Every structure is written in C-alpha cells, then in structure tokens.
Amino acid sequence: MPDGGFNYPALVLNADFRPLSYFPLSTWNWQDAVKAVFLDRVSVLSEYDREVRSPSFSMRLPSVIALRDFIPSARMPAFTRFNVFLRDGFTCQYCDFKRAAPELTFDHVIPRARGGRTSWENVVTACGACNLRKGSKLPRECNMIPRQEPRRPTSWELQDRGRGFPPNYLHESWRDFLYWDSELEN
Secondary structure (H helix, E strand, O other): OHHHHOOOOEEEEOOOOOEOOEOOEOEEOHHHHHHHHHOOOEEEEEEEEEEEEEOOEEEEEEEEEEEOOOOOOOOOOOOOHHHHHHHOOOEOOOOOOEOOHHHEEEEEOOOHHHOOOOOOOOEEEEEHHHHHHHOOOOHHHHOOOOOOOOOOOOHHHHHHHHOOOOOOOOOHHHHHHOOOOOOOOO
C-alpha cells in the first residue's frame, strides 16, 4: 500500500475529458482507479510518482483517468437540499450572507401552511435567523424578498456553480483538466 495508506485519488474525467462532476469533484480512490485500468475501462492520462507492486508487476498510480465510454449527464438535477444550496451559492437569499452548509436551511417562499409546495420554484436557501424571522409569512408581508427568484437549474448550471467551490485537495497534475480561478495547492 503506498505511503501506509496515504491518499492518492485519481481525477475521473468523462470520455470527453471533462470531469464527471465538479461539486463534488469526481475522484476515485487509488484502488478503484487501478482496478479500472486493469479492466480496461479507463485511459490513464497522468500518473503520480508513487508505485504499487506485486512480486511480478509494478505500476505508477494514476492521477488522472478518462472513461473509455461517455456517460451523459442528467438533464435535470435532483431536487435536494444540497442542490438548492449549490444553486443559491450557499448564500442566504434574504440577508445575502454566504454560510457553511450546516448553518443553512431552506425556506418555502410561499409557506407550506399557505399552500406552497416543496419545489425548485418555491424553495430558497436561508440562514436560520432569516428563516425564523420570515416564519409562515409571504415575502411582501414581512418585506423579505429573495435576492433571486427560485427556479429549476440545469445540471450544467449546477456543475458550473460547483466550479466556484474547489475541494481541499487538488493535485498539480489535474491543472490542465480543471478550470478554477484559484491556484491549485499541493
């Protein structure tokens, strides 16, 4: 096992050389990447300096791999709490402050008590304080209008939004395949 179990994730690209997902970033652990290489399901585009060995074989660990078969992305993303937060940029739509996911909730613009549905078109990201302050009132009753009108995003929009939130670990060999504004750190 390389470096006593130290993490050597492989960036996973679709057959068109784009990441399967930006947020969360599509990665596989080194064991799954090596298995996919042996099953001829991926092409290795870049490697780490670290090797894995058996008595009769050695190979460098893949750092970037591309699927041999293209996987089309879903046209419509699932309606989940996380995807609502991602659509809204992890920003309360009432006070406009960016927060960590555990500090956020979602708010029904038209409250459920007043016939509002739990859907893309009626739910926005809110911090706890704003959600409590709004309560079961309509936006005009409490002068709390969401910054953006809630709507169903496309998968592409969510992926593009996810590019604004680079993960903690980015290997330098991934640089040519990812397009973040911030510099990559080792």
